[in-house]
Amino acid sequence: MNPVEIEQAISNLAEEPFNAEEFPYAFLEAFGRKATEIKKLRKGDTNKSDLGGVLQRNNIHIATCAAGEVSETLAALKASPATTKFKAKFILATDGREFEAEDLVGGDTVACAYQDFPDHFGTFLPLAGISTVKQIRESAFDIKATGRLNRLYVELLKDNPDWGTAERRSEMNHFMARLIFCFFAEDTDIFSTGDLFTGTIDRMSNRDGSNTHEVISEIFRAMNTAIADRASANLPRWADAFPYVNGGLFSGSTEVPRFSKIAQRYLSHIGGLDWTKINPDIFGSMIQAVADEGERSVLGMHYTSVPNILKVLNPLFLDDLNAALEDAGDNARKLLNLRNRIAKIRVFDPACGSGNFLVIAYKQLRAIEAEINRRRGEADRKTDIPLTNFRGIEIRDFSAEIARLALIIAEYQCDVTYRGQKEALAEFLPLDSQNWITCGNALRLDWLSICPPTGTGVEFQSEDLFQTPLDQAQIDFENEGGETYICGNPPYLGSKWQSKEQKDELKAIFDGRSDNWKTLDYVAGWLMKAADFGQHTVCTSAFVSTNSICQGQQVSAIWPAIFETGHHIQFAHTSFKWSNLASHNAGVTVAIIAISNLTGRPRKIFSLDADGNVAVKVADNINAYLVAGRDVEVRKATKPISRLSTMVYGNVEKAGGHLSLSSDEVEELDLTQEQKEKFIRRFFGSEEFINGKARFCLWIEDEHLEEAMAIPKIARRIEGVRKMRSESVAAATRAKAEVAHKFWIILGAPQSHTIVVPGVSSENRPFLPVGVLGSDAILSNRNFAIYDAPIWNMALIASRLHWVWIGTVCVRMRTDFSYSNTLGWNAFPVPKLTEKNREDLTRCAEDILLAREAHFPATIADLYDPEKMPANLRSAHDRNDETLERIYIGRRFKNDTERLEKLFDMYTKMTTKVAS
Template sequence: MNTIEIEKSLEQIAQDVAAGACTLHDFPFRLMEAYDASRNEVTKLRMKHPAGLAATDILWPKKMLYRPAAPGEVQNVVEALKASLVGKKGAAAKNAPRFLVSTDGDEFLAVDIKTGESPGFDRLADLPVNYDYLMPMFGVERYKPAAETTADVRAARHMAKFHDAILDANPGFGVDHVHDLNLFMTRILFCMFAEDTGIFKKKLFVDTLRREAMQIDGSDTRRVIEDVFIALDIPVEANRAGAGVQSRRIATDFPYVNGGLFRDRTAVPVFNRRARRLLLEAADLHWDQIHADIFGSMIQAIVHTDMRADFGMHYTSVPNIMKVLEPLFLSSLREQLTIAGDSVSALGKLVDRISKIRVFDPACGSGNFLIIAYRELRRIETEAFRRIRDVKRKGQLALPDYHTGIKISSFYGVDPVDFACETAKLSLWISQYQMNQKLGEICSSPAPALPLTDAGSIRVGNALRIAWSDVCPSDPASEIFIVGNPPYLGRPKRTADQQDDMAAVFSAEPGVFGNLDYVAAWFARAADFGRLTGATAAFVTTNSLFQGEQVPLLWPLLRSKGAEYSFCYTPFKWSNSAAKNAGVICVIVGLRPISNRPKAIFSIEHKIAASNVNPYLVDAPDIFVERRSSSIAGLPEIELGSAAKDAGHLSLDTQEMEALLDAHPEARSLIRPIYGAQEYLQGDLRYCLWISDDQLALASSIPSIAGRLRLVSEARAKSTKASTAASAAWPHRFNEIRHRDEPFLIIPRICSERRSHLPCGFLPEGTVATDQAFAVYNAPTWLFSIVSSRLHLDWTATVGGRLKTDYRYSNTLVYNTFPLPSLSAQQKTELEDHALAILRAREPYIADGRSLGWLYNPETTPDELRQAHRDLDRYLETIYIGRPFRDDTERLEHLFKLYARHSKPKNS
């Protein structure tokens, strides 16, 4: 089935219908043909339903039930088709259709009976570009979300369509009334959830819409919704008419909600036919199946259209949120619950402690962290209540009425996006109701659903510019926990406003923030807030804050504020599958005022008690690694490769090189092979013009080379960097030359994080290394073993920083700081033997055309190469501690301790 042909066929059908060349009766047959249905099947159905037949419904068994509509009646026709499926197995019948379809020649509607979805368009002319919507009718299913989020995804998609329909009906509403639109969407969501969960009477909202908003064109829908919103905010029924409620039935039927949700009188948008239809369809969904913890983020995607491509992937996953909350405070509460056992007194103290907890997310978005924290606290409290109830029941004591002491007003958030804040409030209300229902299972007097309590602790604003104590006030009896997933953003990606944010946060340390990630500002603010209030914090963040040059910038600053790292999760790949997150390595780090309380390091597999969590997030002394101009272990000097800065004009591929030599054999002495990381790892042969001053006359006599030199000069002259512009005067030379005419050990500057060892190797004299690689000239063979070891890779990954997820090697920060015991002559000889074993294992594959990238891809690494590296690691690690290390954690702990012994510690 060719999708291009489908689009073209559908375009032709839409044009023919508009021109009268295709009747509404013939439309479904043309539709079948467009999707490549068999000719026999189409012919049989045409014969069964000839033009002029009194019964106009056309049933294609298991596929489609079609009925043409009079102008403006498409929605009513589809509703009638739905009604025709009720009873006698209906939609579950053997030949029940997948789609109910109708068109009046202009409007188009097709409801998917299996999923309950309707299209995000309502004009026949829009069908060609949305051809995939009907693909399930022809055996090709659309994306199916994970089972646990199906209801949320469906709801989010419906609300996205509704949101767009409202904007279509209200041009300029999204610009002039952003807050009004956001609040309107939030209120609509609440009403639909409330009628499906028992907060309102069953289907009160949707039945009211069907009864009172009867105009198909939507012209009276706005008035009905205005009445509902006003009624929900007026506690006394008799006062509702005076407040503006026109319908006496609405004034009578709807309960008082409170909580501030309907307090403000904001503009309600007008409706058109499509907006009314989509609202009614959305209200028919099962809102009681919504997960409050992820629903908020999905609904937030409604107003951010760039997030809609993959509903369900743009939120912090619940497992990741729990990695933050558990070690920060939940595990302490669960431990207290376990110790309390069935002691009513101890359980009462736990319940009292929980009631005083405050949770603050200064980058709250739609409230995921707050919602999960609220839910988990309620679960622990409810379990405590259950145990107290059981003890009193056994003792035949009067059972108390249990009321939660956890207020949603104790959950604080800040976010710059208005709709995110409104959604966070709504999600907290939903979570409160759901947890009250759980409490009601053990409680003789469950908390009433209404009126809502006020959730006014979520504030619109910039968390880096407002006082956190104004948002989340403290008192001596409260415990404050700061949580969240703040924006990361390295320096190149920050906006001017974000640069100003950083300058404001680090105003007392003006030289610090330049090379720090944006998220560092949240760590600094949390340290300040913790010093004032005793609050502890935990954030999800990129691991770049704890690697490379950022460590000596951030760590001394946090220590000066009296803060320390209390726990961490070792780096893990971000679990969401959205493409934008694919290149992010994350850590979770706890920050608290300095104390003697226990510390821990978590990995995916286990938790390890730590004597310390150092600035690189390993159990080692509080030191940080700074750049060095020479090796701390006395290793041979290392150089960065040469930089051409030639706009590519000194570079030649194999074909260009051969063409040049065919025309000018005398140019051979001007050409050399050149290697950077890409060329070395992937086996891409590349060459360069390497022209000494005494060869300039020869080079200039060759027209093609002279032309290249002229282009180099022009490109350099345009540079804004003074040194590069100056080098326009000698375009025959590389801009930065660090080359020696000697063989060298090459180390790629960038290496995939999937590799278990750094691929390095020896290159002959006459080869040039670019500035995308490092070179150790005349390197001893044993040095290959040091650089190729697992120990060296772990050091690189920890102190060297990363480019996205890839390892970023550094001469000053990795090679020169790598701690190595003094090696005997015998040990160097043994290391040479291991180096030669690795090179021998690689040789036949390289001769066969395999690249080093292939050899060190964990999915394709040959067994003999893998074993050669294991043998090397086992021997080298024995030099360090007399045996192989247990894991990477032990490797790093030992390396840092050795580094501390060989260098002066830099403490705050």
């Protein structure tokens, strides 16, 4: 279940008559616990409560009680031995009137009237397997409103299916935006009375909802009619009470979808919510999912967290402004200069979605301005910051509309906060018809025409703020000498997942600038467009990006082109998870990258340490790998640049599966033990090596072919290979039909042992899953192999140094490491090793292998689970890191940042020396 569904289920439970016996099970059911779990709890099979309540192991201990005994019951739950023994994360007590609960892990408490406990549902989301965060607990209203609006939206489409078609979807979405404004307006006194909108609909509509669409249509018509024109507009008297709103929100068609009785009831319920609690920087992202059928299954999980957005905005310009505010102190002149500077700052998000970045930037600037006004004794001064300085491009018309509405709401809320309700209301209506969000494709539009160089005007091409789709921004503004900052969270999309149209967009941007543009993630288009924009005006741009554009072959595909425009990397936040609330969405690994053509400012690298704290490093230069140091491009090397053993791909079967076998298929061959030893080998892909799965292959030497063909079941398999290859459309494959007993490509087989490195492995493991296999092991091309090499080579691969190198210079498969012998191993810089160094590293590798052996039959996956890694194995790796890092710099490195700086410095010197 998603948060919206959970909130609805909890709200339904609170509205039902309280049943003390059923409540614990209904509560768990509302959070999506499985019917089989509830059944076992009811039977008592899994109920561990010692207080007559319901205790689900590792989850929650619930007890209902007599009236007035809630606090005592909660205390008893907390003191209960069963609560401790069975590791309950929550305790909850209620008598149907009062409700109290505690999160025993996080420490949060809830104490409220029973009917109000749905307002705190975010606290209990871990019961549904959703790792809750602070934002969701603070946005219960946004989730509740989203859920109610979604129910209305779906219900309206049932009776108005034509409104759900592509031709009319924008009308439906525009109607929803109008409703949101009306709900907000009547709860914030923008309308004259608190229930003007919903109350009028309730009074004037038929009970069956048959004329509700007509009532709402007249209300919308009234809000688009100027007061001076009311006399001739022939408005009903009850509609005349509505103010003139303008701004394009109610212009154009006033047609409204027809309402059923159920839809009208939903509308009334939505109006009954307290819309003063709306949070525009989160609500917009949630509501946009209502209009997208494909996203409704994860409704309530669509938001970009404020802390993550501030990771972009703070170093982009907010840190500088706050430092200037601190420096100004109470100096009136400095404060005035700073206020004038803020009024000219433009923030442009060319992938703005529902406006999260723009809304938060606006609210942050208003907060700084308010502090300036307070210090200058002008606390009630009207803001000098125009909404039109917050520009955006969004491809979806509804999201663009919600972005505009979110900014309008944010402006009103800021006016109320900093100037008071009376002043905010006096200046709110009518809305301005200027448009500052453009609906269109950001990679096809000219950014200079939407956010022109300072002081340049833009022609009006449309009359209405909310008319969609919009082709162009419509504002002529004055900010000569102002600063421009570009930011956002563009769509990622790796090269394999891009449509033809998206490929064409990247081609138009990169063709002639990059030979490898086809490998680029879609987000690269925004970075290049920002660099092109910066050639016409001074600006800094910061985007949340896939970290893969700073890894592997994408580095050479994008960064030389950006650097050629005169831009450098101004700041970066190295890889971290950018996640939503979805339990099934652990979050994509991203980096924040800022490019600038400004000079003289310190360049900074932000990174997370082992404890999750942010570390900041000031650098003279940040290269394309987001490492402090000279600009460098790590290139594929055909052989190691250091004195290392040769690493090759594993072998390629390409035999239609006829040469690989499961354990059962080996037995079905009915071979003697001697035949098994001669013709059967263990076969390892990355899955088999990491998870210990058994797989085998036929491995037949030429001199044994005749003997093998004498075994009918083997002969049939070889004939299957021959047939498959001979029928292939590829000439190279057909050529291998004559050697059907062999793998298609054989790059090696060990005489004594193989050092194996899986091609793809999880980044969540603290070390790369390297290991050693015996002479009977054959590797597939899912692995890399170093055949019969000294074991000290394994010590290098098993190190933290190699882990950070691979994570930086090699490509990623989604969030997993994708190993490369040419980039990861051959280009890995290693100091010249003495014989003593090799002996020490050999011993370290052997200690790691012995530590693993002590936990047989545990697999690599078992042993390197970060939560369960055995202490002796962790110690063996620690000794390995200590030994290796002392070889590099005579001591342990302080952190991964220092490791990378050393590796890149060595790589630059070694490759420069080779080139010269």
